[in-house]
Structure formats: C-alpha cells, structure tokens
Amino acid sequence: MLPKFRKNPIHHYPDGNVVLCVGHEHFRVHASIFRASSSFFDGFFSGNGKETVSHSVRCEHGDPKTDTGETDRKVIATVQLPGKNSKEVEMLLSTLYLHTEMEITWENVEPILKLADEYGFPRILAKCDQLLRRDIGNKPLEVLILADRYRLPKAFNASSALVLHDYAKISRRPEYKQLSLETRVELQAVRLRYLDGIEELSQQSAWANVKFNHPSCPANHFQHFNNQRSTGSLATLPLKQDFTGCQCCQQPDCTKAKIKRLKVALGMSDEPVIVEDKKYYLYIELAEPIKKKSPFSA
Numbered sequence: 356m357l358p359k360f361r362k363n364p365i366h367h368y369p370d371g372n373v374v375l376c377v378g379h380e381h382f383r384v385h386a387s388i389f390r391a392s393s394s395f396f397d398g399f400f401s402g403n404g405k406e407t408v409s410h411s412v413r414c415e416h417g418d419p420k421t422d423t424g425e426t427d428r429k430v431i432a433t434v435q436l437p438g439k440n441s442k443e444v445e446m447l448l449s450t451l452y453l454h455t456e457m458e459i460t461w462e463n464v465e466p467i468l469k470l471a472d473e474y475g476f477p478r479i480l481a482k483c484d485q486l487l488r489r490d491i492g493n494k495p496l497e498v499l500i501l502a503d504r505y506r507l508p509k510a511f512n513a514s515s516a517l518v519l520h521d522y523a524k525i526s527r528r529p530e531y532k533q534l535s536l537e538t539r540v541e542l543q544a545v546r547l548r549y550l551d552g553i554e555e556l557s558q559q560s561a562w563a564n565v566k567f568n569h570p571s572c573p574a575n576h577f578q579h580f581n582n583q584r585s586t587g588s589l590a591t592l593p594l595k596q597d598f599t600g601c602q603c604c605q606q607p608d609c610t611k612a613k614i615k616r617l618k619v620a621l622g623m624s625d626e627p628v629i630v631e632d633k634k635y636y637l638y639i640e641l642a643e644p645i646k647k648k649s650p651f652s653a
C-alpha cells in the first residue's frame with residue numbers, strides 16, 4: 356500500500372493542476388499562478404527543467420493522476436520539494452495566493468525569504484524587502500544579516516549605512532558574526548578608510564591644495580574640522596550638508612569644496628542612501644542579485 360498523504364487544509368484547490376509534495380503533505384495549486392510568479396516554476400513548466408525533472412514525476416504517494424486522493428485528469432505535474440517544511444511552504448503560498456494574503460512579519464520573514472529566494476519569487480522577495488526596510492531604524496543589524504543572506508540590494512545598502520554609523524557598538528554584538536565574512540571584511544574596510552580619512556584631514560597640509568575663495572579659507576576649514584572632531588560631532592554620520600556658505604568667505608561654493616574634500620578623504624559616496632529622512636553617505640553597495648541556477652540541478 357502507498358504511504359498516506361495529507362491534503363493541506365488551506366492550499367489544496369480542487370481546480371488546481373499541479374501537486375506540490377512536501378513530506379507527507381500535498382498542496383494542489385495552479386500552474387498559471389506559479390509560472391507568473393516564480394522564475395523557477397516558469398522555467399520548469401516551459402520545459403527548461405526537463406533535463407533534471409520530468410513533468411509527470413511520481414511522488415512516493417503514487418501518481419496523483421491515478422491515486423484515489425487526486426482522481427481527476429487535471430493534474431499536469433507533481434513536483435516534489437525535498438527537505439522542505441510543509442508549514443513554511445504553506446506560509447509562502449499564503450503570501451502568494453491573494454485571498455489568504457498573510458502579513459509578512461519578523462516571525463515568519465526568514466523562512467518565506469529562504470523559499471522565495473530558492474524558487475525565485477520576485478514579488479514576495481520585494482514584500483520581504485519592504486518589511487525589512489520599514490524596521491531598519493530599530494533593527495539595522497538584523498536587517499543587514501537577512502539582506503546579506505538573501506541578496507536584497509535596497510535593504511542591504513540602507514542597513515549597512517546604519518551599521519557603519521554605529522559600527523563600534525554594533526560590531527561587538529554576538530549576532531554580528533551571522534554576517535557573511537565578505538560583508539564583515541567590507542564593513543571593516545569602509546570603516547578603516549573613514550578613520551584613516553579623519554586622521555588625514557586632521558593635518559593642516561590636507562587642506563592646503565583645496566581651491567577656496569579666500570586665502571584664510573583653508574585654515575578656517577581645517578580649524579572647523581578639528582573643532583567638530585574634538586566635540587565628537589564629526590563621528591556622527593550622516594554628514595551635515597550646510598550650503599549656506601563658508602564661515603570665512605560666505606560663499607556656498609567654498610562649503611561645497613569642503614564637503615567634496617571630506618567625501619574623497621572619508622570614502623563617502625556621492626549618492627546618499629536615505630533612511631528616515633536622513634542622508635547617509637557611508638555604506639556598502641550591493642549589486643542586483645545574480646540569477647540562480649535551478650535548485651534541482653546538480
């Protein structure tokens with residue numbers, strides 16, 4: 356006798372034409388929805404997955420076309436998702452099917468991200484990215500860990516700015532080690548460059564060759580920089596952009612020249628990342644995620 360399977364109570368649609376077999380649980384879903392939402396399933400149903408998985412692959416519960424549980428002829432494919440947790444697959448489907456649209460929260464975001472990343476569901480990834488960015492001010496490290504693991508560029512750039520902003524404190528937290536080695540190395544490199552830049556700008560000579568309007572402008576900017584440094588306000592990013600004019604010559608372009616000097620020395624980006632109305636100029640950029648191979652290929 357074939358082993359028994361359970362029909363998922365939420366996502367087993369009588370008019371569905373695809374069976375997802377997860378452990379001893381069956382989900383009966385719609386190929387059209389999966390093709391439109393997932394790069395993996397789009398490739399799978401358009402034949403790109405043929406070399407690795409046949410459309411009529413049987414699960415251990417028997418071929419749904421003949422099994423008493425799935426009698427009709429509508430089922431076009433059975434897809435086994437080996438090693439997956441049925442509760443987590445249910446959560447993924449509940450964010451996909453609009454009538455059950457489940458809210459993504461910090462409690463469920465990681466398993467949903469993991470599956471959405473593995474099977475290429477861009478709309479669900481974007482929803483997760485939205486949640487992460489909403490809470491970035493409270494949980495910058497938690498956001499960076501997930502954005503790093505699942506390659507979410509927007510959340511990654513913004514959270515790296517906040518982590519760098521408070522690097523000395525955040526990098527000592529035990530969870531910090533959950534970041535990839537690559538990201539930790541980059542954060543440290545950006546931070547070191549910033550600290551080296553501060554040392555460099557603390558020398559009068561670093562300001563000598565900047566084009567300013569008045570002979571006393573360089574000395575004035577140098578003095579102002581060191582005042583900021585000694586009061587600790589310099590270590591506070593975001594950088595304050597004050598274009599009302601240089602205190603010495605009263606010219607805005609002189610202040611711009613100063614900001615440019617700071618940016619070059621400190622390794623700051625020209626395009627800021629904006630988090631909660633603040634502009635951050637120090638962050639790590641993550642490129643768009645690389646398209647993954649099918650999880651079924653060797």
Ligand SMILES: [Zn+2]
Pocket residue numbers: 360376377380381414415416417
């Ligand atoms: Zn099965």
Ligand SMILES: [Zn+2]
Pocket residue numbers: 567568569572601602603604605606609610
């Ligand atoms: Zn000036």
